[in-house]
Amino acid sequence: METITIKTEKQSLNNVKVGKDVKIFDFVNAYGCSIGAGSKVGAFVEIQKGVEIGRNCKISSHSFICEGVKIEDNVFIGHNVTFINDKFPRATNPDGSIQTESDWHMEATIVKKGASIGSSVTLLCGITVGENSIVGAGSVVLKDIPDNVIVAGNPARIIRKLNTNE
Secondary structure, three states: OEEEEEEOOOEEEEEEEEOOOOEEOOOEEEEOOEEOOOOEEOOOOEEOOOOEEOOOOEEOOOOEEOOOEEEOOOOEEOOOOEEOOEOOOOOEOOOOOEOOHHHOOEOOEEEOOOOEEOOOOEEOOOOEEOOOOEEOOOOEEOOOEOOOEEEEOOOOEEEEEOOOOO
16 A cells, blocks of 8 residues: 545545555545555545545445544445444533544444445444445444345334345
8 A cells, every 4th residue: 555645626635545546536535544455436525534445445426434434345335425423422511612532432333344335324433334234325324234134214224134145
C-alpha cells in the first residue's frame, strides 16, 4: 500500500493508504484511512480517520463511513449509506460545555466479508454485519446481523436465511 495526499477542487485525500488498482471518483473526502486493493469509491463519499476498507470492495456514491468502521473484503456498500459511531450524540455536556471528540461514546462497527448493504441504509454503532449477509435498502440496523441472512426494515429484521450457493 502507498500513502497518498491529494487536494484539488474535486478531491480531498489526506494520508490515505491505498492498495493496487484502487479507483476513487470525484468529490471524495477521505483522511487517515486505508482502502484495499481493487476497491472502488464512488463520488461524494466521506471516509473518516481509522476506517479500514478491505480488498475488492465497492463503496457507492453519497455514503458516509465514520471513524470506528471496519469493512472486510468483497463488501458492497450501496448509495447513501450512513454509518453512525456515537451511541449518545449530543451537542453539549450536562454542564453546558460543547462536546468534543473526548466526550464521544464511540463504538466500532464491522462489516464482514462478502456482505452487501443496500442503498439508504443507516447502521448504528457497536454492531457487526455477518459474512455474506444482505441488508435491504432503506433499513435501519440497530443490532448484530448473523452470517448468511437477508435483513430488511426499520428496525432491520431477518427475512430469511441464505443458502450457501446464493
